[in-house]
Amino acid sequence: MKISFVKIIIFSLIIFILIVFWRGLKINNNYDTKSLIGNRISNFKLFEINNEDRYIYEEDLKKNKYTLINFFASWCAPCRAEHKFLLNLLNENKEIKIIGINFKDKKINANNFLKELGNPYDFVGIDTDGKTSILFGIYGIPESILIDSELTVIKKIVGPIGQVQYDDITKLTQ
Amino acid sequence: MLSSVGIGLVILVLILSFLIIYIACLDLKISRQTVEKKIYNLSLFQITFTVLSFFTLIIAFISSDFSLINVYENSHTNKPFFYKIAGTWGSHEGSLLLWVNILVIFSYLFLVFNHTHNKNFRLYTLIFQNILILGFLFFLLLNSNPFSSIYPVPIEGLGLNPILQDPALAIHPPLLYVGFVGCSIYFSAAMASLVSGYSGKLFAISIKTWVKISWCFQTLGIIVGSIWAYYELGWGGFWFWDPVENASLLPWFAITALMHSLIVLEKRNALYSWVIILCLLTFILSVTGTFLVRSGILNSVHTFASDPSRGIYILLFLSFMIFSSLIIFFSKYKKETYNFNLKSREIFILANNWFMAFFLVTVLIGMLYPIFLDVLTSVKISVGPPFFNIVIIPLVVPFMFLMAVGPKFGWIKSKNKIFHKFLILILGAGTINLFIFYFSGKYSLLSNLIFISAIFLILHSLLDLKNFINNRNKLELPRIISHLGFGLLVFFIGINHQFSIEEDFNLKVGEIKKTNTYKISFEEIKIKESKNYKAVIGNFKLTNLKNNLVQNLGPEIRIYSNPETLTYEAAIRTKIHSDLYLTMSNVSRSDYYNIKFQKKPFMIWIWISALMISLGGFVQLTLKKNEN
Numbered sequence: 001m002k003i004s005f006v007k008i009i010i011f012s013l014i015i016f017i018l019i020v021f022w023r024g025l026k027i028n029n030n031y032d033t034k035s036l037i038g039n040r041i042s043n044f045k046l047f048e049i050n051n052e053d054r055y056i057y058e059e060d061l062k063k064n065k066y067t068l069i070n071f072f073a074s075w076c077a078p079c080r081a082e083h084k085f086l087l088n089l090l091n092e093n094k095e096i097k098i099i100g101i102n103f104k105d106k107k108i109n110a111n112n113f114l115k116e117l118g119n120p121y122d123f124v125g126i127d128t129d130g131k132t133s134i135l136f137g138i139y140g141i142p143e144s145i146l147i148d149s150e151l152t153v154i155k156k157i158v159g160p161i162g163q164v165q166y167d168d169i170t171k172l173t174q
Numbered sequence: 175m176l177s178s179v180g181i182g183l184v185i186l187v188l189i190l191s192f193l194i195i196y197i198a199c200l201d202l203k204i205s206r207q208t209v210e211k212k213i214y215n216l217s218l219f220q221i222t223f224t225v226l227s228f229f230t231l232i233i234a235f236i237s238s239d240f241s242l243i244n245v246y247e248n249s250h251t252n253k254p255f256f257y258k259i260a261g262t263w264g265s266h267e268g269s270l271l272l273w274v275n276i277l278v279i280f281s282y283l284f285l286v287f288n289h290t291h292n293k294n295f296r297l298y299t300l301i302f303q304n305i306l307i308l309g310f311l312f313f314l315l316l317n318s319n320p321f322s323s324i325y326p327v328p329i330e331g332l333g334l335n336p337i338l339q340d341p342a343l344a345i346h347p348p349l350l351y352v353g354f355v356g357c358s359i360y361f362s363a364a365m366a367s368l369v370s371g372y373s374g375k376l377f378a379i380s381i382k383t384w385v386k387i388s389w390c391f392q393t394l395g396i397i398v399g400s401i402w403a404y405y406e407l408g409w410g411g412f413w414f415w416d417p418v419e420n421a422s423l424l425p426w427f428a429i430t431a432l433m434h435s436l437i438v439l440e441k442r443n444a445l446y447s448w449v450i451i452l453c454l455l456t457f458i459l460s461v462t463g464t465f466l467v468r469s470g471i472l473n474s475v476h477t478f479a480s481d482p483s484r485g486i487y488i489l490l491f492l493s494f495m496i497f498s499s500l501i502i503f504f505s506k507y508k509k510e511t512y513n514f515n516l517k518s519r520e521i522f523i524l525a526n527n528w529f530m531a532f533f534l535v536t537v538l539i540g541m542l543y544p545i546f547l548d549v550l551t552s553v554k555i556s557v558g559p560p561f562f563n564i565v566i567i568p569l570v571v572p573f574m575f576l577m578a579v580g581p582k583f584g585w586i587k588s589k590n591k592i593f594h595k596f597l598i599l600i601l602g603a604g605t606i607n608l609f610i611f612y613f614s615g616k617y618s619l620l621s622n623l624i625f626i627s628a629i630f631l632i633l634h635s636l637l638d639l640k641n642f643i644n645n646r647n648k649l650e651l652p653r654i655i656s657h658l659g660f661g662l663l664v665f666f667i668g669i670n671h672q673f674s675i676e677e678d679f680n681l682k683v684g685e686i687k688k689t690n691t692y693k694i695s696f697e698e699i700k701i702k703e704s705k706n707y708k709a710v711i712g713n714f715k716l717t718n719l720k721n722n723l724v725q726n727l728g729p730e731i732r733i734y735s736n737p738e739t740l741t742y743e744a745a746i747r748t749k750i751h752s753d754l755y756l757t758m759s760n761v762s763r764s765d766y767y768n769i770k771f772q773k774k775p776f777m778i779w780i781w782i783s784a785l786m787i788s789l790g791g792f793v794q795l796t797l798k799k800n801e802n
Contacts (some may be wrong), residue, residue, distance in 0.1 A: 006544045025485040
């Protein structure tokens with residue numbers, strides 16, 4: 001077999017693809033959120049819902065002692081239910097800052113939602129297509145993640161925050 | 175007991191494969207014209223034991239023998255009989271046994287039915303095919319043994335995933351496997367052709383039936399999968415450009431190109447190297463698709479419980495296949511020159527191949543790019559319908575024009591004055607298109623072009639059909655059916671896309687929702703107990719506001735017990751002109767239900783025209799040899 005330019009290209013392309021496949025096997029494709037606890041959140045950038053020139057990223061959260069990232073939407077009924085607990089957190093727990101991520105929602109509806117029920121959030125980020133939420137390992141909403149100043153996840157709450165979860169958060173942040 | 179019987183049979187098949195390879199190698203050196211009798215006998219034993227091993231597994235499933243891990247994990251005594259059998263190929267291990275079965279069956283049939291062909295070519299094909307069989311047998315025995323036993327024997331099984339408990343899905347895997355694994359035989363034949371030098375027209379004749387068989391089954395398998403998605407997944411769509419659907423399309427593009435260029439090889443003795451490449455590519459893509467699905471790299475409804483060691487094995491074998499075929503191909507490659515006249519059928523078939531290659535590359539990139547990005551930069555993206563729609567749909571327009579015009583040209587060179595006919599038909603298509611847009615009220619350049627080209631293809635095929643009725647040239651019939659099917663498919667998908675209505679809202683029992691055309695009233699909720707699930711059935715009354723026609727639809731939420739899963743069953747009322755599609759899902763912590771209502775025109779026609787495409791292939795298979 002003579003060696004020619006075309007053959008070299010074909011072989012290297014195939015070798016490249018096969019190597020990528022092999023590496024791909026090691027990637028954890030599972031968005032299982034249990035394994036999230038103890039991990040550090042990285043690589044994210046959140047845009048403000050009403051002003052997309054404003055954004056926050058990892059460094060901004062390091063300033064807070066604790067941050068609760070809450071995923072919500074106006075169309076989600078349980079989000080309504082948990083809202084008063086978020087407001088309580090804002091009023092009674094000074095260690096925590098709450099970041100809201102508005103999940104697959106319309107801007108107007110989200111704003112009305114906050115106007116009607118009150119705004120517990122220090123910052124409201126937007127995630128219209130749900131991609132950012134995938135990074136955080138979110139299945140559905142409401143979900144919340146509690147992180148410390150090192151950005152390590154210390155608690156993950158799937159479903160609405162109720163009295164039990166509220167007490168847990170208070171305990172963890174004291 | 176069944177466990178040892180199964181393993182024993184598989185090991186016998188393994189030994190027979192080694193023996194066949196050994197004796198075939200010896201037979202190659204003997205200058206006799208016929209294949210050694212022993213090889214026939216060994217192959218007959220091989221196929222018998224393979225099929226018996228599969229029946230052993232089926233029996234284990236029917237008798238709910240939970241001493242087999244595979245049965246324990248995928249079956250349950252309460253499961254309906256039909257799904258107990260379907261459970262055999264519902265798991266990774268069982269489907270691998272089916273895979274080996276098809277490899278062996280094709281190997282045997284190829285040996286028996288091609289007795290007029292060159293001896294060494296047949297022997298080499300047998301050798302290569304048995305190497306493939308060995309590869310998959312080792313995989314089965316070492317990594318994915320369907321006969322592994324479990325002790326102590328569990329009293330009850332875990333059950334089959336409820337979304338797989340559907341008639342369409344029960345037959346979907348076997349169809350696809352005949353299609354995809356059937357490609358193995360002309361992969362082996364192509365390698366054999368390179369090694370033995372048995373090339374050209376005779377080679378084309380030796381593999382063409384097998385290409386057609388696997389094409390028919392692939393096409394049918396993909397369609398059945400799509401029908402299942404429409405009825406079962408409850409999104410109202412039928413094609414999602416899901417990574418696994420894409421994985422099934424890749425070999426289909428290659429095989430469709432192959433089926434066409436094979437005709438050129440047979441009639442004109444040209445394009446030999448290209449045909450070989452397509453033969454090799456089709457099976458390599460089938461295995462690549464299997465690798466991507468089974469290793470868990472791709473996430474979708476098809477994901478089997480993933481296991482990286484499984485992936486590594488398939489990947490190693492895939493690399494072995496790719497490199498050995500490439501090395502053999504390049505070492506035997508001879509440059510061909512051919513000179514096709516621009517007005518000849520060959521050119522159009524070549525054009526078909528270029529389009530197929532383009533579609534293949536597009537889908538391949540769309541499928542692999544997210545994996546590459548994830549591996550190289552850890553960025554997760556998904557390439558979805560917008561990409562495929564933008565890149566593929568515009569190209570379908572010229573594709574359909576060529577598809578209509580191509581068969582009108584003769585081989586080598588045509589002098590027909592057929593252009594004025596084309597013009598008339600284009601005008602006809604344009605007029606019909608105008609009517610459609612008059613009613614739809616939506617306008618876009620691309621959809622106009624799609625309609626015109628689809629109607630052009632349909633009109634052409636109808637004219638051909640008329641000619642067929644006059645002159646009864648059976649050779650043309652399969653092509654006419656398939657091409658007509660494709661034209662109709664694109665046409666009905668276009669109509670469906672233009673005229674579909676979709677509404678999404680929340681309702682509770684007793685409430686009424688009015689849309690522009692329908693009044694939907696939520697009458698009541700019923701609970702039904704069934705053998706393996708409990709169902710919450712909504713009773714909806716739909717009134718068509720135009721003609722006051724009232725229909726009742728009952729979408730369900732099913733709670734399966736083994737394993738405990740929730741599924742949403744759409745209520746679908748199929749009529750000749752449109753489908754009404756209603757799904758309901760519960761909104762947690764409230765008495766509201768989320769209702770999705772869709773009216774989809776001509777859905778049944780989409781299925782009919784898709785089935786026509788594969789029907790064309792089956793018709794061709796029934797044509798007798800002398801007619802072919």
